[in-house]
Amino acid sequence: MTIQKTAHGTPERQKQRVSDCALSARRNAKKLFPLRVHTGDLERLKSVICDALRLYFYKYQEEIQPWVYFAVHAVWFAVRQLDSRTRFDMLLAAAADCLSAAAATEWEMRTLPDSFASAAVSLGLPEAQVQELQQKRLRGPANPFQEEALLRDILEGVIVPNIALRDKDLELLEDSPMEFVRRDVEGFPACPHLPRRACVSDLIKGMCRLQQQQLQQLLLQLVQQLAGQADAAGGGATERGARLVDSAVFVMAAVASRALHSGAAAAAASPTELAAFFTTHVARELQQQQQQERKCLAVAAALKFLATFRAQLPISLLCESLPLVSALLLSPHEALRAYAAFCMHRLLACRNSQGQRLIDPSSCQPILLKSLSFLRQSLSDVKARENEFAVKALARLLLCLGAAAASESLPLLQLLLQQIKAEASQPGNPVYCHYLFECLAVICRLASDQTRTNAASAEAGASCLQQQHLVEEHVVPVLSVLIQQSQHEFTPYCFQILGVLLEGASRTGTIGSSRLYVDLLEHLLQPHVWVASQGNVPALVRLVSVFLRQLQQQGYHQPQQQQQQQQIQVLLHGRVAQLLERMQFCIYHRKLAAAGFDLLNAIFRFLPFEAYKQLLPTLLTVLLKRAHQLQQQTFNAHLSFSLLLFQCRSPDITALPCGLEQLQQGLLQQVVCAIALPSVQHSLESGCSLSKKKVFMVGLARLAAAAAAAAAEPQLLHKMLQTMETLLSGYDFGSDLLPFVAAAAATERADRRAAAGTDFDPDDDVSWSPATTAAGTAALSGVSAWRYGGFARSAARVAASLAAYDPAEQAARATSQGYVSREQLGVKSTTAGEKGGGKEEGEHAACSMHAVRRKEDGTDYAAAQVRRGQRQSMLLAFPPLGPKESEAIRYRLTIGERGSF
Template sequence: LKAKQGCLRRACGYAHVRGRGRGGAGRPCPPREKEAMASDRAGMAQLAQLLTQTVAGNTQGMQAAEQQLRAAEIKPGFGLILLDLLRDNSIAAAARQAGAIYFKNYIRRQWSVEGAGGGVSASDRQAIKQHLLTLMLQAPKQIQVQLAAGLEEISVVDYPAEWQSLLPEMVQHLKTSQDLSVLRGTMETAHTVFLKFRSQARSEQLLKEIKYTVTGFQETHLEVFKAACQRTLGGGLTADQLVLHFELLRAVLGAFYSLNIVDLPEYYEDHSKEYFQGFLELLKFQHDAVAGKGGEQGPLEQVKGVICECFALYTDKYQEEFSQFLLPCVNAVWTLLVALDQQEKNDQLVAKGIHFLSSAAATHWNQSPFEDPAVLSGICEKVVFPNIVLRDSDVELFEDNPLEYVRRDMEAADQETRRRSSMDLVKAMGRLNEAKVTEILIGYVKVLMEQTRQVPAERAERFKDACIYLCIAMAVRGQTQREGVTVTNQNVNVVDFFASLVVPELNAKPPAQRSVPNELLRASCLKFVTVFRNQLPREQIGAVLPAICGHISVESPVVHTYAGICIEKLLTVRDKNGQGQSAPRYDPATMRASLLQMVEPILQTIAANKGIPMNEYLMRCIARIFSFLKQQGAETGLQTLRPLSAILVAMSANPSNPIFNHNLFEAIASIVKVCVPSQPDAVEAALLPSLGQILERNVSDFLPYTFQILGLLLDATPSVKPLYQELFARLLSPELWRAQANVPGLIRLLRAYFTKHALFGDLMRGHLQAILERFQFILCNRKTEGSAFELLNAMYTHLPLEFYQVHYKTLLTVILTRLHSSKSPKFQRDFVVSCSLFVHRQPNNIFPAVLGEIQAGLLSNLLGSLWLTVTKMALRLDERKVCTLALAKLMAQEEVKRNPQLMTGCCAGLISLMGLVQSQNAPAVAEDGSDDEAPPVDGGAGLDFEVSFSKLRNTDLPGAAAGLAPDVPDLRVAARALLQPLLAAILPLAQANAELQPLAVFIQ
């Protein structure tokens, strides 16, 4: 990498290594340059030392090094210096490895930050992108992995529009390189870059990006695939070469999937025979060099798994084009599945193969192989049944790794297990052949239940376990993560099965000596109740509830965890009444005794680290119990705060499980919410010492939650403690706001200060400039720009205008500047909603007047080009309220009234916002996301902890005003009052345009 200017090097606090050729020495240096190089070398050594310190294991040293690096990373040139260090082979391997990890995290933190928020300068961005791919391909594997992750982060934001050199550079490497490692690394990079196409919603912009990519990549992609297949299947490769080829093929297939996932490109359709012939040949290939060992899949299983995913993609999306390949692909996968043994290395491949058969079985074909009853029986016998019955390895997992067992089997867990995939196959076959498939499987269940009477107890319990899962597979036809099963197979009587098999097992006393098969069966019975919680009547659940709660004290970690999951899910069940409103099915007063008896055993299990350490499921159960019981659990809740506080202090020493931490704070918040209004001093006495320790020790993982809990406490406290006075200035530290995880908590706590502005008035006025600077910082970061509007809305809602009126023009200018560079529909929506809130809450003319000061005619331009577009978007009820009332106010402005075209657009916007086209008396929809009974965060795969795990649900006092417009109980009444003075202007427009007549009728 070429050296940056010296001023940039010095600004970062580190000297920059001068560019050297691979040979090392470079040209001779004059004396002054030699001195500079010595200084550069010293600076590089200093940077290497700091990086080494970040992974040294000394907590104090790690934090000090991290702070110095964080201070340096916001200055120009830092990323380039870091890349130079990674390229320099004379630097110790440990420092380079730490530097690679730091580079990845630096990119994650800074690349999405724009403008005044800091981030990476434009020149640095260009230089990093120019050199990153080549450096990555030349780096050792450990460093390559980290650089690839950084490259992926950049590509998500910049590719292709802001990184047009990347695709040609990758194609050039693939066309010209003779180094198989470079080919593999380049194709893995392409696969990584193209992954973004899998997760984005279909749009014109996405289609353009894919077309650009396909056009530049398609021919090279096919050539690499054909060459790799030819060499792999030819039989002349050594073991090492074979591994490299399979790793290359894995990336080729991943890229194929990503480029075909949105639409079928013409080139791939034209060359589908070449691809699918290669796929079928690869499915037959066997070689020990690439096969997995023991429980770990190898490149062979991975490649075959991706091929099955590609088959499923074409089955789901491109039936007409895939129909010619259907029979050979089904036969190939069927042959593969029957041949695979029960080793764990095959588990994911089996799951993916079964998933393809599920997709094919659930699809209408002109000649479907799944219409033959003999085929259905064969699938049930050879695929479904062997993969639903527990293996010895599953029993070992139950005993030796209970957390992994729970994660594989629990609701909404990873789909790639044999048992879950087999159950999905049963559902898929049942869509078109429900009666026949159900008949076949009920026959299996009857045979198994007969055999339970003839075999030893341990064998009988395994058979019963298989029956439970066969019943779940047969009965479930539709379900959601939040609500559970919503549609069932009417040919399966779930309630009878529950009464005949599940209830007796749950009510039976556990054996005197621990029996793993019995514990497995009990866990499966609890799983059955969890799955069918909506279908099982309240009375029958009530009869078995004490037994379910009693299982929380069972020694088996899986059993007591399943008991906690079962209760947590039961408490979320809601039924609709005659008016269509939903209410909890179970009564807190009725369940109170059984639920509160669970609290002490759960706390003892967690505190003693029994079973599953830091058991997130049990802690979630605690949170749910108190959230459900509310005042019925207040007394016990207050007593529970101290042990929870002790667990909090213990966890703060090493906060290693983010999901457990989240549920711990959710449990604390659910208790605080109930107890603090009536006993604020007792609650603060239990919590403030531990929260104070977290703040004092700067426990970064816990700060986001601590701020939110403090906000809840501050809302309720009648007398302000010194802690809140002392804390305020620290809340505005730029360092705190750079950690995205802190942002929701900081805003929640600032909102509490805003609501008590009468007590903190001087403090607020003295720091308002800093508050607005923090707002601008998070506005300029794409990952936190939504939170910026939350801060702004809290200010508009709770602070008097006099506090910030002098800054309002500057504030609005900053937002408009950011709006100009952001084309995101969400940003536009947030902007319009926030401005609408301001217009709704403040005197009519301030917003238009300030816009006029910024630029003449700006109000009309904004309304016509942006505002009216947002009125057609999906909005929550409270957002629609403020948008409707603000638009009605703005229509009264002379600038708008004099513009018939704009008035017409505004009228159409109001019709859309109020739903006047459907029905004048249409009921308002419920607020989204404001339900306390919504399940706490599950911690599903793929969620970003910083963004998704920090915001707690229970951080508002009971009865607190919800949404943006609590002062508007009836939108239509308020809107009509504002619009009646405008009737004379609206009527002529409605007479000329029939589409506006519903608004005129509504006003009259």
């Protein structure tokens, strides 16, 4: 660089002097740093050789099999001479991968070529040494890793020198404690942020694949050796003792985690041995932390071990350790506060095989409340900002305590809102922001749940209702400001928390008592809110669905509430076109199509048909056009479900068939045959819930009864009846079933509602009410009365199965209300058989109707209820058909460009 800068306008003699100085500096650099430059090149060469050997061990095992013994010993010999300097990390990693590849293969003895000895001598190896190597190879096993001597050599020469933390590894702990904790807890015990430990961890995993029992016994001996050395060095009170404790915990975690994952050698590190190791060598680091100062590394090792093996340690030991972990939440060391919060979250989140918490919140409530107070104090510290582990533990504590945390809710709420405003002004850690909003959502949900639980008591209900209003007064203004400031990172969280508050107000019947929600609804329907970010759309759909649900809400007694309820109804009825435009925006976006159909289903469920009757042709045009453009099974499945749901909910069963035929003659047959029936079959094959089966069954029945095209097309009617019969096939409605299944089905529905966070079951689209079932049965009986007698058997069988879903009282009530007559069913089915299919089909239809009549007699009502509960439990066991994730293409779309409504 100096020569280049002085090249222009410089005398020739000065150029020569500069060149001489540069050459002299280069020679002096070689003299001053001979090892660093030369050794680095040699290490790169050795690393390349190790990589080449690794490829041979993986892919060309036949070619390298005679040389395995020499290759393994050569790699081990090269690694054991390395010291702790950083420039050897690359070679150690390559050598560890090479040894892991060799240890993962079962080698056999092969004869060496005749030219081996002469080639080795020509490369400078003494002949006596070559003969000695050959004799050792012949005396030993075919697989060199079966020799205990080699395993001990690798243990002492590779593993032991590289598990101890170096000064360079601990620099990050001093400079940035939170970053060190993040890297440490994410990969423990693999430790990807520590190069030497990562190599050792990979080597242990590779060697344990075939030599698991033998190696684990050696490693357990090493653990005891390291623990004894740590005790002799003073444990966590000294720097050397703390590093030895950390090394012992690392080796024990590596051995136990490998044994637990494989299962073959779980006895090598049993829960009893884990508990004994923790009690003898690790727990005292937590216990003595109160009396005297311990090194951060030793206490962190104890917390990591407790969090990693929480499921294997005894519950009594976990409960005894919980106060010690709680006290560390206020440790002066920032890293220890993070480790303690991480451990607290893991302990509280752990469950046994029955789904029960290992730590019972009711028995440990005083300790948990004290931990909640400690976390609030820790988060109040300005120096402890952006500790995502503390906020995550706070959310877990609130969920575990529930109503018991009511005394801390308002102070925590104010603290969280302050932190959210600080993060909004200067965004930092996104994970920390995420858990801040999660804690906020938990507090909002607990307030609404407590209000609903204590609704029976007047005093408690009023107090809880007042607390819910306080939560709304604190939260809503902050979220409104974030939405108005267009904080796109936080806007989806704001909408989701507003949805939690809105659902809570909906449960308690206070949604109509505030002008706030009316103003919120007007803002939600604005196009720019939906177009700003696709992350807003799922929360917006949820909010709009809650508002739509209010159209069926009853029980408002105060004049102000009734007035607000009427305003919401008027606003929604007047914004139907805007709702459909938002739906159109979603379905024309590849990643938001599922959310668009959720909004459409909410419109079909809660809005009266008259509100969107005039827009039905345009709606069908938009949906079918998009289906024709995409030609995707996932989109067709959503479309079929929505259309059949509309057919179930619509008071006019001819609206959908007539609407399709008005668009184009024969379109009904195309939609049913090309979209609806294949989608129903695909959903059945993939497994769908009972609620979807209800929608498919009743929707197809009403469609078949109302479709004039079905009467004119025998094949279409035949396919629809076959699909309906498939929906009900495979279930024996007359078998004796266990009585506990009805309770299991009810519990499953309650769990599904609790998971959704609402009393409303989003999948419960069609209930088996008397009107719905009897109408479907009457529709199918009408189908069987058509002149196509060949379909009488299928129609009667489906009608009988559909009617068999209801208990006797519901069928009797349906008959008394005039929905369907049993005599009409029997006469029509028999008449249809006599007209079209002959005596045999008529007798079969009459037998099916006789089964319906026996069902309606109510002779075994209790057994019918049990059978119905068992069927629900069996059908709900199938997972629902989930949306297939589409390709990640950003599809910008404005309402004005695609607006069709």
